[in-house]
Amino acid sequence: MDKVLMKGNEAIAEAAIRAGCRHFFGYPITPQTEISAYMARRMPKIGGTFLQAESEVAAINMVYGAAGAGVRAMTSSSSPGISLKSEGISYIAGADLPCVIVNIVRAGPGLGGIQPAQSDYFQAVKGGGHGDYRMIVVAPSSIQEIVDSTFLAFDLADKYRMPVMLMGDGMLGQMMEPVAFPDTTGVKLPEKEWATTGTKKMRKPNIINSLYIQPDELEALIKNRWKKYIEIEQNEVRFEAEGTEDAEIILVAYGATARIVKAAIKKARENGIKAGLIRPITLWPFPSDVISAAAKKVKAILCVEMSMGQMVEDVRLSAAGACPVHFYGRTGGVVPIPADVYDEIRRYV
Template sequence: MAEKVLMKGNEALAEAAIQAGCRHFFGYPITPQTEVAAYMSKRMPKIGGTYLQAESEIAAINMVLGAASAGVRAMTSSSSPGISLKSEGVSYIAGSDLPCLIVNVERGGPGLGGIQPSQSDYWQATRALGHGDFQLIVLAPSTVQEMVDFVFLAFDLADTYRMPAMILADGMLGQMMEPVVIEKPENHNIPPKTWATTGTECKRKHNIINSLYLKPEELNEINVKRFERYEIVKAKEARAECLYTEDADLIVTAFGATSRIVKSAVKAAREKGLKVGVIRPITLWPFPVEAYKKAAKTAKAFLSVEMNMGQMVDDVKLAIDCSRPVHFFGHTGGVIPTPAEVLENIEKILGGVQ
């Protein structure tokens, strides 16, 4: 097993992408993700890869589209407003059924907002990252090690289902340093891409990458088939971490870095004899509905803790068919909730349901 090394989240993610077979990075600097691009600018030329700082975020995502069309592993990274600029290109990539990796190290918003950690792009990532009917796989790491591990997973899932994947992190994870192991999973191979535009060598018909279909019946059929594939993703790839849920009266749910704060608060609550559990969605899309349904059979209430104004609350309500009250606590604009604040909310809710 490889030795652990101390790395900043952004840089660890970038190195993991290289180890996962990515040789084509297109980006544009924006805080707090700039270290991803800076790291790639140093490493890619040394390994025969391509690093290109595009003239804009719009150009960068369309370069990803072109590279992905050729069947290579390509990625881009940005932060909140930069991701907004990429949204049209992401829709084209999804409409062309192309795999790629998009990294969003979130900052506060809306608008230019601030450069502090935030989770206010949840809706954007899971609901509206571009126009039209499409989804992308969204993974939410909670540690620097998961920043690394999810890069391999994201590329593999994107290739398997021919769709874009996103790692939705935040400024706290991007900037913190933790010991990590960067190692390829066993039997890690990039699958052949018979659909890619790599030249025919006069051995097959031309492959065409396209997202334009002028006949409505044809576009309808393609969209329906794409959503049939999404149903397979929902059935097979939803992931969640569940702790202390078997006897919990209250389930506290959080994603990403906020889940670390929640775990500390729940541990303190358990030490006080309070029956509290944790559900951490690892995939924000597909949302791990079954984990919440199972917990709702015994839990009396849910509490969603987020670094936004409650963007995940509706997904929790939908997952449990609104069968239990779903409370919210959080801060926005870069203010990070504390374990003490979460514990205070836990005690307040349990005092009302017991």
């Protein structure tokens, strides 16, 4: 297929449709509104549902209902809206429902700003909502990877019956790059015999629920769910490593920031500094093993984020003291520039 130029937000929407999503529930918020606008244009033409909900809270609960009814459902928002959706995400995790939630992150806290940020890492990978649960978080770094990640997100959600977050930022959402879409004609979506589609008086009622009043029962259920999480940690870690074989310093960055870091690494290499990159693509499950192994071989690790330092905590846990882990971050919607990252690299080698 021919490559077309597409905004990140529009690429997510098109990829979701091609992945079989026919139910999208949204609420406008900058900088992700193009997703809703695209869905509003396309869904009526393909027999799908686009619904602008009365709030982010309502939208995520519509996703809960639709996912419980067995369809591929999605919602998207940006940081303040994800805070509102967090209640629903917890219920979705507690009821073992598959769905995709898009967060095109902007600066916070509060209303914050509308420029790109990565300050929702904690919210995404450490909970956000209440309770013992995990959510797979996929953080692409280019528009083509956004497309691939959207397919992946729906597949993982169905495979493990759990919410998956696709995390971008204002820059990825707004920028255009060439993309190609895989051919999905004839791809069959998985059967969901647990969904509430009506008993047709042929089976016992299906119940979608997260309430378990007996502590023993709830503990057993959560422990069972944890086995799934461990399986995911073993099988679904995704990352990109570049120049790590001979590196004296490893940079760790994800999403749009990783692109900036790549430019800085290029300059470092040109100037004789052996710098490498580990780019987590899944933020949970986190690529701890590769970082742990790298930490034993390098002089230092430098974590770069558009935040005051969130992922760096997981990098430090992974490095476990094997080497110093430094941090460089810009926040509030300020995007780091390659020259500044290069200067940081020089400080540590």
